[in-house]
Amino acid sequence: MSYAILGTGALGGYYGACLQRSGLDVHFLLRSDCDRVRTHGLVIESPDDDFTLPQVNAYNDTAKMPQCDVVVVALKTTQNHLLPKLLPPVVKDDGVVLVLQNGLGIEAEVARIVGNNRVMGGLCFLCANKVGAGHILHLDYKEITLGEYTPNYLAGGISARMRQIAADFEGAGIPIKLAEDLLLARWKKLVWNIPYNGLSVILDATTNELMADNSACNLVEDLMREVVLGAQSQERHIADKFLVQMLDHTVKMKPYRTSMKLDYDQKRPLELEAIFGNPLQVARNAGVDLPKIATLYQQLKFLDAKNRQANF
Numbered sequence: 001m002s003y004a005i006l007g008t009g010a011l012g013g014y015y016g017a018c019l020q021r022s023g024l025d026v027h028f029l030l031r032s033d034c035d036r037v038r039t040h041g042l043v044i045e046s047p048d049d050d051f052t053l054p055q056v057n058a059y060n061d062t063a064k065m066p067q068c069d070v071v072v073v074a075l076k077t078t079q080n081h082l083l084p085k086l087l088p089p090v091v092k093d094d095g096v097v098l099v100l101q102n103g104l105g106i107e108a109e110v111a112r113i114v115g116n117n118r119v120m121g122g123l124c125f126l127c128a129n130k131v132g133a134g135h136i137l138h139l140d141y142k143e144i145t146l147g148e149y150t151p152n153y154l155a156g157g158i159s160a161r162m163r164q165i166a167a168d169f170e171g172a173g174i175p176i177k178l179a180e181d182l183l184l185a186r187w188k189k190l191v192w193n194i195p196y197n198g199l200s201v202i203l204d205a206t207t208n209e210l211m212a213d214n215s216a217c218n219l220v221e222d223l224m225r226e227v228v229l230g231a232q233s234q235e236r237h238i239a240d241k242f243l244v245q246m247l248d249h250t251v252k253m254k255p256y257r258t259s260m261k262l263d264y265d266q267k268r269p270l271e272l273e274a275i276f277g278n279p280l281q282v283a284r285n286a287g288v289d290l291p292k293i294a295t296l297y298q299q300l301k302f303l304d305a306k307n308r309q310a311n312f
């Protein structure tokens with residue numbers, strides 16, 4: 001299958017480069033780095049092994065890209081207002097859009113653009129940063145959980161095309177899990193993203209600093225429990241042992257500045273609606289308030305606005 005990568009930053013650059021290295025036909029959409037990457041290619045630094053792709057198919061416009069079987073959305077969700085223009089030229093009629101972004105409800109937005117049958121979601125447990133033009137630093141982890149999108153997020157089961165995409169990624173060295181229920185998988189990812197992304201900004205802390213402090217750790221757990229309530233409001237159940245696993249995982253993780261903290265430090269817009277606003281809204285629509293998450297969201301909105309004003 002052919003792959004289009006929309007947004008060749010940390011996540012798109014890393015996975016796209018792995019796919020190309022494994023021999024697949026990959027096409028990269030870039031913004032500021034396009035000229036540089038067209039002439040010098042992509043550089044990946046990774047604890048697994050460093051590699052360079054001296055030549056890649058680089059574009060600055062999806063209208064110039066070939067139509068692809070799998071179109072990976074790897075922009076920040078703050079750029080998703082561009083998707084109605086970016087997606088239609090690049091997805092084959094029988095192709096699929098694979099949303100690899102963090103957050104909730106994005107597949108439904110994409111389905112409104114390309115149709116209900118052409119959307120899949122993926123949750124990436126990856127720690128990677130873009131450190132220069134066409135230069136990606138992969139720090140830790142890389143597993144992706146794939147799930148089919150269906151209208152209203154009913155459990156979509158395991159499809160043949162999920163298996164095909166999984167085989168391509170696995171062939172490129174990326175471990176894949178297949179989820180029968182994308183919505184459950186998305187809420188499970190929020191168990192990590194809501195506390196750690198939010199608190200890393202509010203408390204100006206790395207993951208290890210949060211885990212080393214009792215009161216911060218208690219707050220992480222309280223927030224995780226509210227995410228579980230949010231999931232319950234959508235009839236999705238997350239067991240306590242999953243929370244324990246996430247806490248454990250984070251203690252063992254290399255000290256990490258979350259993607260939201262990196263955005264904040266670089267005065268880029270924060271992915272607040274996808275990670276906080278949408279989950280709060282769907283829970284509220286089901287009659288469930290999540291007060292600690294709502295407080296975190298309000299504080300983050302303030303800091304995000306102030307941070308970006310200071311940018312001008």
Ligand SMILES: NC(=O)C1=CN([C@@H]2O[C@H](COP(=O)(O)OP(=O)(O)OC[C@H]3O[C@@H](n4cnc5c(N)ncnc54)[C@H](OP(=O)(O)O)[C@@H]3O)[C@@H](O)[C@H]2O)C=CC1
Pocket residue numbers: 006007008009010011012029030031032033074075076077079082100101102124125126127128129130259271
């Ligand atoms: N990084 C990680 O380890 C993880 C990230 N995620 C999620 O993945 C998503 C992507 O994050 P991440 O890769 O870190 O973000 P990055 O900012 O590193 O990458 C996004 C890329 O999109 C490019 N871009 C933005 N607008 C356009 C446009 N109009 N046309 C072409 N390219 C554009 C940016 O270009 P430019 O360089 O010019 O700004 C940037 O390189 C987010 O939802 C994030 O939450 C999830 C798990 C882990």
Ligand SMILES: CC(C)(CO)C(=O)C(=O)O
Pocket residue numbers: 102124125126127192193197256257258259260
């Ligand atoms: C869980 C983690 C660290 C990696 O996937 C992440 O999603 C983030 O930093 O936003």
